[in-house]
Amino acid sequence: MSYITKKIDNNEVHFSTENFVSRYWLSLKFRGKRIHEINVTKLLLDNLEPSTCFVDIGAHIGYYTIIASNKLAKGEVISFELDKTNYNILNKNIALNSCSNVTAHNIAITNYVGNSSYSTSAILTSAMCYLTDTKNDKKVGKTVETITLDEFFKDDYSKPDVIKIDVEGSEMNVLNGMEKILDRKKSLTMFVEVHPTLLKRKFNSSSKEVIEKLIEKGFIVQQIMNIRGKKEDLHFKEIDSDSKLGYNTILFVKK
Template sequence: MKAAIIPGDIVWDIGAHVGLYTNYFLDWVGEAGEVVAFEPLPSAFVALTLAISTRPKNKNNAVLQPLALADYSGEAVFTDDKSDNKINPKTAHLIENPDEGEGIKVKVDTADHVVIEEHLSIPNVVKIDVEGFEESVLLGGEKTFANPACRHLLIEIHFERIDERKLGDSVGRMVKLLKKWGYKVRWVDASHLHASR
């Protein structure tokens, strides 16, 4: 990720959680860059906000968005899974059926709509870590991610969650979509895709 980012870049952290990578990105983009961090889980968003507000530098270069990105606008239920006794579980995720368990209602929007509504610039580099909703994020951001200004998409693929959601060859469809948008796609390891141009 560091090699993909140039000082002055606009970086999106989709699924920012408590801000580990958001902080790295702010260091790497420098004073002329910007990092937009998306995190729907309220407790994680509070921790993210605190982490950024206490930074020694570049904290004003962060735009924090308390929402999930997907292929529709509206609301969804986000798991409040504390089975590992953590306040901000790393595996918390959107669920399609609210009857499956307790959860928290969160705001959902598409990348394309957020760019317009929030007057955001097209990102140069995007990190996506969304627990099985990777394809949904891409489908909601065709204009954004297909834009030539967007040079890199770094995507964590959650195969187990994709299987749970019965999405079939979601990964194959994502690779095909990324190539259609003009990216070269390679596997960094068994669960991370890097699309670049």
């Protein structure tokens, strides 16, 4: 198997380059000595305790899944990826790194249990995948099984400790499908990538709605600045219900 190796948090991690999708993505994210989203990477790792349960929603090819797995000596990683191509690469990367504490699912997390169609980039399939806002419509694009996070964790709502959400505009659907987790967890850390344009265009929602939901549930919300910078420079901007996000933003959300 062909792959590249990067050193992240003093661990060597490997990513498959057998597929064009992964080669293209990795060439952009790891150009030279660059570490993908270096400030988010550092903050995530700093918030993982050895026994943490990390949930990766929108795992793509597994970057955050793999680095979290390496950090969690006694914990576990549960990953969800809706696109089959990405999911297959994700599993290759899990095997390549011998991540025995990872469970991956080819399922979309949203606000209902069933099936959904989803769309991919016309130029580079699997680079940007998002659910359509139509339940059980098998005529549009590809289809995927859907579930809510509450339903998935119905036997133990307290299980997730750290959650990463990157769902290309479906943020509100994910949050609305995890009400019991949001209400019952006394301590929860989330990394929520907010896509204002897709929220509005695809889901008739907004970044304001996402922020208000999080604040209503008792979270402190901060914007991680310089998320795609080349050098480590971690700092935050406080976010409140009047804040406006005009571009893709990763929120650090904690209670």
